[in-house]
Amino acid sequence: MILGKLDVSDFRNIQTLSLTPHPRLNLITGNNGSGKSSILESIQCLSTGHSFRTRKARELINREAQSFTLTALFSDPQTSREHRTGLSRQRDGSVELRLDFEEVKSIAEVTRLLPVKSLTPDSHKLIQDGPDERRQFLDWGVFHMEHGFLDTWKHFKRSLSQRNQLLRDTGSSAELKTWDSLFVESSEAIDQFRSRYVSELSVALTQRMQDMDARFHVELGYRPGWSDDFSLAELLTRNLDYHRRMKTTTDGPHRAEMTLTTEGTAAKQILSRGQQKVLVYLLHLAQLDLLEQRNARQAVVLCDDLTSELDSEHSREIINQLLKLNGQVFVSGVDLDVLRHHDHSVFHMEHGSLKNVV
Ligand SMILES: Nc1ncnc2c1ncn2[C@@H]1O[C@H](COP(=O)(O)OP(=O)(O)O)[C@@H](O)[C@H]1O
Ligand SMILES: [Mg+2]
Structure with missing residues (x-):
């Protein structure tokens, strides 16, 4: 699956953010604490209802807000069929989940359609x-x-x-x-x-x-x-x-x-x-x-802090290998210059907001 659009509000330190990802490689840069991992968490959360850092969805709601809302457009590269999903969660635990304009009861329906694989420092x-x-x-x-x-x-x-x-x-x-x-x-x-x-x-x-x-x-x-x-x-x-x-x-x-x-x-x-x-x-x-x-089928692959885990040669090699598959990859890191040799988009985060998209 390929994410074509992602909208995030009141999730971690992100108030509102709208992203049109590259179909293959997305580099998310920014200083520590700027919200890079939060973007990746929001993608995982759309698919599974929780993130790779916590199963407690309440921790994901922005501290100043009562609920978070995530929406995305995604498509199957084989059939080009487009889907739309939305997830909103309140502090009291109530959840609203939509898939293709219909309310759905189980997140598993979205998970099955939108597989996400998270590769994290742990x-x-x-x-x-x-x-x-x-x-x-x-x-x-x-x-x-x-x-x-x-x-x-x-x-x-x-x-x-x-x-x-x-x-x-x-x-x-x-x-x-x-x-x-x-x-x-x-x-x-x-x-x-x-x-x-x-x-x-x-x-x-x-x-x-x-x-x-x-x-x-x-x-x-x-x-x-x-x-x-x-x-x-x-x-x-x-x-x-x-x-x-x-x-x-x-x-x-x-x-x-x-x-x-x-x-x-x-x-x-x-x-x-x-x-x-x-x-x-x-x-x-x-x-x-x-x-x-x-x-x-392809999963959307999230690599959180890849370059802090691996040296630059191995980081490059892993991205090369991932891009041999037909899926879409998101990588976060403070400095991702070593990965810039593929066709890609860069999203630079500052204090929970997106700056100068390259
Ligand atoms: N629920 C929350 N509400 C507001 N801010 C949060 C929440 N959870 C985490 N944060 C803050 O969000 C910031 C961004 O975190 P993170 O995405 O991990 O940054 P990065 O990956 O860029 O280092 C951190 O400063 C963290 O303290
Ligand atoms: Mg991080």
């Missing part, structure tokens, strides 16, 4: 932190490629939360059993989506590693979140006493893990910090490749 958490980060990464890809995933995920969340509630309330085995079939069915479906996705991603990652001449090798693996010695249904029965003692369900896709290994050892223990950073970008690029190859 992206290395993907390798350094626990499995949650990697599950989120995995599910970003599955969500955008598999239509059935969201409903399956909702069934799973509902059955997990009901089951855990019964475990906490020492519910009877009969009561627990009423949720087990939905839990097992949805868990197995999620497992299939994820395991197929990881094998496809693994091929795309290898391809990217070769293209970028990465001098290290990483294997992508996947564990479903329960022992493969038994079926999940059997495990729920076998481990019931343990689940009761723990007051939670310890088997299921909420415990799944995407693994990154180098010759059998966790990549984070072997790769240098610099190699880990490159690996994070390669993983995201591999996801974007799959989305384009399999679904003919």
